[in-house]
Amino acid sequence: MPEDKNRFSPKIAAFCCFHSAYLAADSAGAMRKSYSDGVYIIRVPCAGKVEGLHILQAFEKGADGVLILACPQESCHYISGNIRAKKRVDYILRFLEEIGIEPERLKLFNLASNQAPRFVQVVNEMAERIKDLGPSPIKAGVIGR
Amino acid sequence: MVEDTKIGVFLCDCGEVISRNIDLSGIRSNLEKISDVGHVTLSHYLCSQKEIELMGSEISEKGLNRVVIGGCSPQFCEVIFMEAMEKSGLNPYLLSIANIRDQCGWVHPGKTRATSKAARQIKMAISKARFLEPIKKETVSINRDVLIIGGGISGMEAAIELSELDHKVTLLEREKVLGGRLHQLYSLYPLELTPGALLAEKIEAINKRANIEVLTTAELLKIEGHPGNFVAKIQRDGSPITRNFGAIVVATGCDTQFPTERYGLELSDNIITQLQFERMLKSQEEWDKIPQKIGFMLDISDEYSRISTISALRNGLAAKRRFGGEVYIFCKNLKLDAPGLEGLYREARDEGVIFFKFGDGMPTISPAHGQINIQLEDLYLARELVTLSCDLLVVDEKIIPQRDFEILKSILNIDLDSNGFYQQANVHLYPVSSIRKGIFSAGSCRADLDFSDALADGRAAAQAVHQLSYSGKAWIEVEKLVVDADKCALCLTCIRSCPHHAIEVDHEKQAAKVIDLACQGCGICAAECPAKAIQHKGYTDNEIGAQLEFLEEAI
Missing domain, CATH: 3.50.50.60 (FAD/NAD(P)-binding domain)
Incomplete structure (x- = not known):
């Protein structure tokens, strides 16, 4: 399904830790910094709460990319939540390619609640990356069926 | 999902801040068409006293059993609305917030795109609201001892x-x-x-x-x-x-420990630790043992230790004042990161304590004939090789x-x-x-x-x-993380993964049990549980899944 790169606006599910990334997103808003409107922010209490199931479900429902945004390393609000999240993302990455999804579509970043510019940068870079990759193969599969 | 949900949607334009690039009245008329939405209002300042009271009476009059807010970030308004719901007799956890100000209106320029994103955000919040479950709050007594x-x-x-x-x-x-x-x-x-x-x-x-x-x-x-x-x-x-x-x-x-391997030396009569020197200063009988030339060595046992730096400055100054003589402080690079330390350093310098900074190089310390020779490249003397001898060397220790x-x-x-x-x-x-x-x-x-x-x-x-x-x-949220005893296989994964050690085994039910007072609500156990026996109310699989449904829609 060829689509004009500029017209394709990727849908990204961003699981945001309520103690860091969610607040960073809020302050990005307060700073009137703009980012892709295909970003769906889903509030979670901790990145460690995001299950593999949720990540895969997001892809299944048609996300072109999934972001897990956790607290900075060594400074997780819940001590080890960001480490758990990292492990889980690594686990999913191991078979993502096998099921036909490019591993670049799933990324984990660590950022603090005062890092609004970094939030915007991370989200925009992700959107750019996904634009290069094109729409999710899962979506193409559904349409081509 | 409980039967017959009746959702009240309260939109706030935050003093026309949100309505500047989001068409809230358009969204409102669309929302009214949703069958289980029992009430939609649009107000100027939803968090004002008057509007909150109005919200409370709408909840009880229309028998609303879920509340969805479209407005600012939950970090600002969540508590206020939860209190309002509690006052009107509705469980405060039946609240879902669409953050259409901070994460939409302020971010996306252009009314059409911002409006369609806001509408989606509110619909996501509504679908989440359908699955919300009440959480009971209880007080428990805490021992004050x-x-x-x-x-x-x-x-x-x-x-x-x-x-x-x-x-x-x-x-x-x-x-x-x-x-x-x-x-x-x-x-x-x-x-x-x-x-x-x-x-x-x-x-x-x-x-x-x-x-x-x-x-x-x-x-x-x-x-x-x-x-x-x-x-x-x-x-x-x-x-x-x-x-x-x-x-x-x-x-x-x-505790402290002298790292012999870092220094390549053993402690002896004239190579002593800071605590030993402190003891010498303390007992007057030992004062005559304190020699004329004293060196303090820093930053070798550890990259930097605040305790060692402070005591070298303090005791170097004390020795200089009481006994005169020469006092040297050798350090990698003096770091003064506590209140008053800068003053202490200046005072020591004014009093005549001499500082040598050896940077990344390592000084050579060689004891000979009752003296200790120290050779180092001084950073501030154009890396000149300096050789000094001391009668007594006070070494820093590792804080362990x-x-x-x-x-x-x-x-x-x-x-x-x-x-x-x-x-x-x-x-x-x-x-x-x-x-x-x-x-x-x-x-x-x-x-x-x-x-x-x-x-x-x-x-x-x-x-x-x-x-x-x-x-x-203390207030506790009863069973915010609820364990399904039928599914729990007692594999102990949750007990191992809980960062706050808030889970124990309930031997009666033969299942894991979350200690509500100790639980801080991260939900890691729910995510780790291989049997999916634990659900985190507010973030259950259904609630997250309901939000993900909207990824199917075209932007």
Whole structure:
């Protein structure tokens, strides 16, 4: 399904830790910094709460990319939540390619609640990356069926 | 999903801030078409007193059983609306917020795109709301008595502070007397008080207060129970004592160690540690043993240690003042990161203490004929090779955890950090809290703190305890994380992964059980559980799934 790169606006599910990334997103808003409107922010209490199931479900429902945004390393609000999240993302990455999804579509970043510019940068870079990759193969599969 | 949900959607334009690029009235008329939406309003300032009261009456009049807010971020408004819902008799956890101001209106320029995103966000919140389940709030009683382990400066300070806040305190000390490191120090300069006088002052304050019980030569053997209601088994002079406490403060201090391998030297008569030098200064009989040329070596045992730097400055200055002679301080690069340290450094320099900075190079230390020759490349003398000889070299030591931290760690069921000190819940936000609720750590058992920081830390820990248990009661959210006993296979994954050690085995039900008071609601157990036996209310699979459904829609 060829689509004009500029017209394709990727849908990204961003699981945001309520103690860091969610607040960073809020302050990005307060700073009137703009980012892709295909970003769906889903509030979670901790990145460690995001299950593999949720990540895969997001892809299944048609996300072109999934972001897990956790607290900075060594400074997780819940001590080890960001480490758990990292492990889980690594686990999913191991078979993502096998099921036909490019591993670049799933990324984990660590950022603090005062890092609004970094939030915007991370989200925009992700959107750019996904634009290069094109729409999710899962979506193409559904349409081509 | 419960049957017949009746959702009330409350949109707020935040004083026309949101409606500037989001067409809220258009969204409103679309929302009214959704069958289970029983009520939609659009208001100017939803968080104002008047609007909140109105919201409360709408909830009770129209029998709404879910509330969806479209407005600012939950970090600002969540608590206000939860209170309003509680007042009108609705469970406050049946609330779902679409953050259309901070994460939409302010972010996306262009009315059409912003409006369609806001509409989606609100619909996502509505779908989540359909799955929300109420959470019961309950008060539980908390024991106000506090156990403090360690009668050093932090422990004594915490005890005094807590007793003034009207808590009954038990102060546990392993040695025969209180005081810890204060017994070994010579001066607390720039404080005028001597360690002995300070110790006497604190002990007098402790003795005066009837609600402090001091148990010397006593050790903690075992802790049972939960935060708020710990049962401690203590051994004193061989006889057991049992007491109940609501909170525990660990203030056991640190240890020091001379790293022979870093220096390539052994300690000897003229190579001594800072504590040994401190002892020489303290007892007047040893004053004639203090020679004319003294060197202090820093930053070799550790990259940087605040305690070593402060005591080198303090004791170097004291030796210079009292005995004259030459005092050298050798350091990698002096770091003055505590209040008053810059002043102390200037004072030492003004008094004639000479500083040498050797940067990344390592000085050569060679003892010969009762003297110690030190050779180093000085950073500030254009890397010139400097050779000096001292009669006495005072070396810095590594600050290390005490040997019994491991034992106390397993008794208290808390963690140690990568350096072996007590793990802080968060270095910046909760420095004195441990990973377990109700257990705190203060002083140099948790970090490299000098004397004045240790004092402040004792008070900080006391305040943290007071915050937890001042009223003798605490709110808990009953079964926010609920375990399905039929699905639980007791694999212990949740118990191992809980960062706050808030899960235990319920032997009656043969299932895991979350201790509501200790749980801090991260949901890691729910995510880790291989049997999906744990659900985190507010973030259940259904609730997250309902939001993900909207990824199917085209933007």
